[in-house]
Amino acid sequence: xxxxWWKILGSVLVVYSTIAGFxxxxxxxxxxxxxxxxxxxxxxxxxxxxxxxxxxVVNSVKVLRSNKPVDDLKAVESVNTGIVFGIxxxxxxxxxxxxxxxxxxxxxxxxxxxAISLLxxxxxxxxxxxxxxxxxxxKISAIYNIFAYPMMVVLLFVxxxxxxxxxxxxxxxxxxxxxxxxxRMRMVFYPACLGWIIIGYWIYTLLFRLRAIDNNSAI
Amino acid sequence: MKKxxxxxxxxxxxVQLFAQTAxxxxxxxxxxxxxxxxxxxxxxxxxxxxxLFSIDRRLKKIxxxxxxxx
Numbered sequence: 203x204x205x206x207w208w209k210i211l212g213s214v215l216v217v218y219s220t221i222a223g224f225x226x227x228x229x230x231x232x233x234x235x236x237x238x239x240x241x242x243x244x245x246x247x248x249x250x251x252x253x254x255x256x257x258x259v260v261n262s263v264k265v266l267r268s269n270k271p272v273d274d275l276k277a278v279e280s281v282n283t284g285i286v287f288g289i290x291x292x293x294x295x296x297x298x299x300x301x302x303x304x305x306x307x308x309x310x311x312x313x314x315x316x317a318i319s320l321l322x323x324x325x326x327x328x329x330x331x332x333x334x335x336x337x338x339x340x341k342i343s344a345i346y347n348i349f350a351y352p353m354m355v356v357l358l359f360v361x362x363x364x365x366x367x368x369x370x371x372x373x374x375x376x377x378x379x380x381x382x383x384x385x386r387m388r389m390v391f392y393p394a395c396l397g398w399i400i401i402g403y404w405i406y407t408l409l410f411r412l413r414a415i416d417n418n419s420a421i
Numbered sequence: 422m423k424k425x426x427x428x429x430x431x432x433x434x435x436v437q438l439f440a441q442t443a444x445x446x447x448x449x450x451x452x453x454x455x456x457x458x459x460x461x462x463x464x465x466x467x468x469x470x471x472x473l474f475s476i477d478r479r480l481k482k483i484x485x486x487x488x489x490x491x
Contacts, residue, residue, distance in 0.1 A: 220462065223458075223462075224458065224462075234454075235453035235454045236452070236453040236454050236455040236457075236458060237454045237455075237457045237458060239455075239458040240457065240458055240461050243458070243461050243462050243465055244461060247465070286468065286469075286472050289468070290464065290465050290468045290469075293464055293468070294461045294464055294465065297457065297460055297461055297464070298457065298461060301449060301450065301454055301457045405472070405476075408476060409476065409479075412476070412479055412480055412483065415483060415487075416479075416482075416483050416486075419483070419486060419487055
């Protein structure tokens with residue numbers, strides 16, 4: 203994966219989706235108006251986060267199977283990158299909420315559970331830093347991570363759907379794709395998601411390579 | 422008199438049009454809230470740039486360590 207083509211692809215997609223995100227036509231919607239364009243910026247943050255956390259949990263399973271320290275480093279660095287995207291997602295969501303729902307934080311189920319799932323991963327990093335012995339740290343944090351991942355999925359995709367929520371896609375509130383996300387918006391939205399996922403993966407590989415060099419020089 | 426009242430009514434009806442511009446959305450609600458999107462995109466850029474700085478700081482530490490060794 204050290205080839206350069208996918209990095210260029212990710213950059214092109216992100217640049218395209220940003221320009222088209224501001225300029226391409228969008229459907230006229232009440233309340234949302236032009237803020238519907240946030241769909242191209244706010245939502246891909248979460249997709250990037252979920253992909254990075256998925257990479258992390260796969261590597262955590264690998265740690266338990268192989269006991270290689272490399273897999274542990276991959277797991278922790280993908281969580282580090284994923285958390286940054288998660289924070290960006292929650293902050294942009296709060297700003298979007300201020301101008302459409304009326305408040306930055308209206309204690310909507312989606313907002314609350316998204317915050318809790320970020321806290322889950324903060325706990326992962328705290329737990330990891332609390333253990334000094336390397337083998338033990340790799341194992342315990344891998345087990346925690348394997349439990350945290352399904353919790354995150356449930357918190358973000360299952361529980362909000364069972365309650366009333368202002369957020370699209372939850373609690374009898376249909377997602378954008380059912381009627382708002384017309385084909386014009388899909389032409390920007392899907393490239394935006396793919397582009398941000400690739401950029402997230404790129405940053406994760408940078409962090410991992412950095413950490414790997416650091417670990418090798420320490421030995 | 423009839424003509425006068427109709428004219429007056431029509432003029433009054435036109436006044437409503439001015440009234441509408443008076444409470445036009447202001448600040449970030451103006452221009453169909455496009456500035457909200459500007460702020461959101463700006464925050465993402467700022468966040469990622471801050472993240473770049475933190476990566477840079479980590480790299481610097483490693484560089485210092487390896488240069489001290491040689």
